[in-house]
Amino acid sequence: MPRFSFHIHATDGRARTGEITMARGSIRTPAFMPVGTAATVKALRTREVEASGADIILGNTYHLMLRPTAERIEKLGGLHKFMGWTKPILTDSGGYQVMSLSALTKRSEDGVSFASHLDGSRHLMTPERSMEIQRLLGSDIVMAFDELVALPAPRETVEAAMQRSMRWARRSRTAFDQGGEHAEKSALFGIQQGGLDERLRAASASHLQDIGFDGYAIGGLAVGEGQQAMFACLDYAPAQLPENAPRYLMGVGKPDDIVGAVQRGVDMFDCVLPTRSGRNGQAFTRDGPLNLRNARFAEDLAPLDAACGCPSCTGGVSRAYIHHLVKSGEMLGAMLMTEHNIWFYQELMAALRSAIAAHDLTAFATRFLARYKARAAS
Amino acid sequence: MPRFSFHIHATDGRARTGEITMARGSIRTPAFMPVGTAATVKALRTREVEASGADIILGNTYHLMLRPTAERIEKLGGLHKFMGWTKPILTDSGGYQVMSLSALTKRSEDGVSFASHLDGSRHLMTPERSMEIQRLLGSDIVMAFDELVALPAPRETVEAAMQRSMRWARRSRTAFDQGGEHAEKSALFGIQQGGLDERLRAASASHLQDIGFDGYAIGGLAVGEGQQAMFACLDYAPAQLPENAPRYLMGVGKPDDIVGAVQRGVDMFDCVLPTRSGRNGQAFTRDGPLNLRNARFAEDLAPLDAACGCPSCTGGVSRAYIHHLVKSGEMLGAMLMTEHNIWFYQELMAALRSAIAAHDLTAFATRFLARYKARAAS
Numbered sequence: 029m030p031r032f033s034f035h036i037h038a039t040d041g042r043a044r045t046g047e048i049t050m051a052r053g054s055i056r057t058p059a060f061m062p063v064g065t066a067a068t069v070k071a072l073r074t075r076e077v078e079a080s081g082a083d084i085i086l087g088n089t090y091h092l093m094l095r096p097t098a099e100r101i102e103k104l105g106g107l108h109k110f111m112g113w114t115k116p117i118l119t120d121s122g123g124y125q126v127m128s129l130s131a132l133t134k135r136s137e138d139g140v141s142f143a144s145h146l147d148g149s150r151h152l153m154t155p156e157r158s159m160e161i162q163r164l165l166g167s168d169i170v171m172a173f174d175e176l177v178a179l180p181a182p183r184e185t186v187e188a189a190m191q192r193s194m195r196w197a198r199r200s201r202t203a204f205d206q207g208g209e210h211a212e213k214s215a216l217f218g219i220q221q222g223g224l225d226e227r228l229r230a231a232s233a234s235h236l237q238d239i240g241f242d243g244y245a246i247g248g249l250a251v252g253e254g255q256q257a258m259f260a261c262l263d264y265a266p267a268q269l270p271e272n273a274p275r276y277l278m279g280v281g282k283p284d285d286i287v288g289a290v291q292r293g294v295d296m297f298d299c300v301l302p303t304r305s306g307r308n309g310q311a312f313t314r315d316g317p318l319n320l321r322n323a324r325f326a327e328d329l330a331p332l333d334a335a336c337g338c339p340s341c342t343g344g345v346s347r348a349y350i351h352h353l354v355k356s357g358e359m360l361g362a363m364l365m366t367e368h369n370i371w372f373y374q375e376l377m378a379a380l381r382s383a384i385a386a387h388d389l390t391a392f393a394t395r396f397l398a399r400y401k402a403r404a405a406s
Numbered sequence: 407m408p409r410f411s412f413h414i415h416a417t418d419g420r421a422r423t424g425e426i427t428m429a430r431g432s433i434r435t436p437a438f439m440p441v442g443t444a445a446t447v448k449a450l451r452t453r454e455v456e457a458s459g460a461d462i463i464l465g466n467t468y469h470l471m472l473r474p475t476a477e478r479i480e481k482l483g484g485l486h487k488f489m490g491w492t493k494p495i496l497t498d499s500g501g502y503q504v505m506s507l508s509a510l511t512k513r514s515e516d517g518v519s520f521a522s523h524l525d526g527s528r529h530l531m532t533p534e535r536s537m538e539i540q541r542l543l544g545s546d547i548v549m550a551f552d553e554l555v556a557l558p559a560p561r562e563t564v565e566a567a568m569q570r571s572m573r574w575a576r577r578s579r580t581a582f583d584q585g586g587e588h589a590e591k592s593a594l595f596g597i598q599q600g601g602l603d604e605r606l607r608a609a610s611a612s613h614l615q616d617i618g619f620d621g622y623a624i625g626g627l628a629v630g631e632g633q634q635a636m637f638a639c640l641d642y643a644p645a646q647l648p649e650n651a652p653r654y655l656m657g658v659g660k661p662d663d664i665v666g667a668v669q670r671g672v673d674m675f676d677c678v679l680p681t682r683s684g685r686n687g688q689a690f691t692r693d694g695p696l697n698l699r700n701a702r703f704a705e706d707l708a709p710l711d712a713a714c715g716c717p718s719c720t721g722g723v724s725r726a727y728i729h730h731l732v733k734s735g736e737m738l739g740a741m742l743m744t745e746h747n748i749w750f751y752q753e754l755m756a757a758l759r760s761a762i763a764a765h766d767l768t769a770f771a772t773r774f775l776a777r778y779k780a781r782a783a784s
Contacts, residue, residue, distance in 0.1 A: 067731075068736050068738045070736065070737060070738070071738065072738070073738065073741070073742075095730070095733065095734060096704065096726075096730045096733075100704070104707060104726055104727075105707075110726070110727055110730075111727065112721065112723060112727075326474065326478070327478065327481060327482060329482060329483075343490065344490055345490060346482070346488075348474075348482055348488070349482075349488055349489065349490075352473070352474045352488075355473065355474075356444045358444060358446050359448060359685075359737055359740060360451065362737060363449070363737070
């Protein structure tokens with residue numbers, strides 16, 4: 029079993045379908061990673077996540093370092109054993125949440141000091157500490173620690189953050205490689221920065237390749253710039269990264285974002301949208317999202333999506349019942365909706381993989397998007 | 407398939423074990439019915455309830471009549487289809503919740519008028535309306551509508567409520583029997599009242615047998631009188647009811663309540679305790695209840711209960727993980743704890759049935775209670 033390998037089985041335009049092979053299992057690409065923030069994909073048992081077709085989930089370094097702490101998870105046998113998930117886990121570096129959730133952050137060349145959003149306790153996050161935490165968790169795919177910039181921002185700010193992120197990427201690489209046994213069986217991904225500036229993105233990609241990583245993430249997108257600007261960046265950013273390594277678009281996204289990003293050469297995605305929406309009464313369907321709180325579903329005996337393979341849609345659960353559960357604030361509503369949404373995302377990824385393998389991606393994307401957006405337009 | 411039959415397979419002292427046979431399935435007694443208030447056993451899928459060994463669940467007339475309404479559930483095909491549960495359902499009469507949850511209640515010989523706790527809308531509940539609602543829901547075991555009294559209360563108050571409950575029991579019987587097809591495939595239980603007064607209980611039992619029911623509930627207990635007073639009542643109340651019909655102790659109870667009641671001849675139970683506790687961080691175990699919020703579980707790799715057959719206890723889920731989920735407010739904590747607690751209750755009922763069949767109930771009860779209460783004493 030190789031530590032990490034990536035094979036592309038087929039391409040269609042810039043899109044690719046393939047497989048990442050790791051000790052804990054294979055990851056079919058393009059892949060969607062459900063988010064398991066606090067050692068749980070919210071409202072789902074791990075066997076329910078696995079049944080949806082997910083090959084890998086994401087864990088959040090920031091949340092886990094604060095509670096129950098990485099040291100405790102390591103003592104208890106690692107994140108996989110702790111939460112009962114045997115397949116690969118990708119952990120983020122903690123950088124995004126440090127800067128978006130914590131208080132009193134203070135950045136320096138060394139790293140970021142911050143106060144916990146849970147209890148105000150002060151912590152220092154550095155590339156070295158991020159690598160240590162992800163090692164203690166037992167992560168399969170470790171993300172380099174980078175510095176984020178909220179867009180829009182002056183070019184100088186974006187460039188300075190990108191340059192610092194590249195210095196941190198090198199420190200991440202060094203610290204990861206000193207991780208002993210963990211480094212021998214896990215992978216490290218670098219993160220491209222540079223905002224919406226093609227030349228900064230190119231410089232960042234070049235820096236990262238000089239260091240060398242198992243995979244490359246496209247960072248700093250899906251932060252409010254809009255789909256059009258994101259797609260414009262994805263028209264060049266993936267091609268700046270190595271052809272023979274997976275490309276991971278962090279924090280994306282809506283189903284139509286994913287389709288467009290796959291068409292532009294992205295291989296991996298993560299997003300809280302299917303799980304968070306499931307707790308908020310929104311169901312993804314092939315005919316677009318539905319708000320199950322709406323009274324028009326009160327006597328609707330149809331499943332959420334007749335083409336969906338999830339246990340609810342194939343097991344006779346009606347929109348009327350889900351509507352009742354959501355209106356009544358019943359936990360089961362969030363459980364069934366989250367499960368359905370995760371299935372929808374995994375079925376979308378499977379359909380994209382099949383379409384690429386059949387060299388039919390353009391037609392598939394056109395059909396999918398036309399149907400997905402028809403209701404919104406009506 | 408008979409409409410309703412009850413066979414006693416074995417007795418041990420006053421305890422009995424047997425089986426109720428109905429069109430939708432058999433109910434092994436002594437039986438514990440998980441409470442599915444609003445068309446869901448909170449935090450569990452119906453297949454998870456079924457896997458725990460539950461032969462029957464309880465639905466709440468009061469909640470369902472207000473939301474989504476009995477008329478809507480009937481229109482959608484009945485409660486079984488609505489919530490995806492194929493086995494028998496017992497519905498309460500609505501009386502208890504009308505008097506405990508609603509506002510501005512006004513009692514008369516006709517019934518009880520009240521304002522919904524959800525939207526303040528006014529409703530009138532009568533024996534006839536209760537029977538209609540339970541018929542619209544498609545209930546398998548329908549409960550007569552009775553009048554409750556909060557204890558302690560003057561004997562005259564308890565007696566007057568009992569006498570009115572008996573008049574309402576007769577009206578319930580008449581209305582149920584006019585239910586057409588539904589009456590031909592479902593059962594009606596009467597409810598004994600009379601507080602803690604043996605002669606009133608005897609008079610109530612006599613009234614009910616004059617009317618004739620498929621089963622008999624012992625009502626008005628578990629309302630704060632304490633276990634000792636309840637057991638004192640159960641020392642005579644079950645024997646006042648027919649030998650050859652099931653006896654149902656409503657709203658009971660803690661595991662030790664159930665053991666004592668089974669020893670006194672009770673066949674059926676329902677209680678929110680396992681489900682509500684599951685959402686509040688309390689796990690039932692053979693060594694007594696555990697509060698999983700307690701920091702002493704933070705690094706405890708043991709399952710909730712090593713002897714439990716639930717998916718968590720047999721699947722490697724540790725107390726440390728559950729502690730983390732509960733502390734983090736994660737829905738999965740409530741899901742796994744509720745599932746475990748329902749399994750604990752069903753395994754207790756199975757053990758009681760086996761002990762009765764083996765004429766070993768006294769020894770079983772002594773062993774069970776000694777271990778269950780040892781931790782509390784330590």
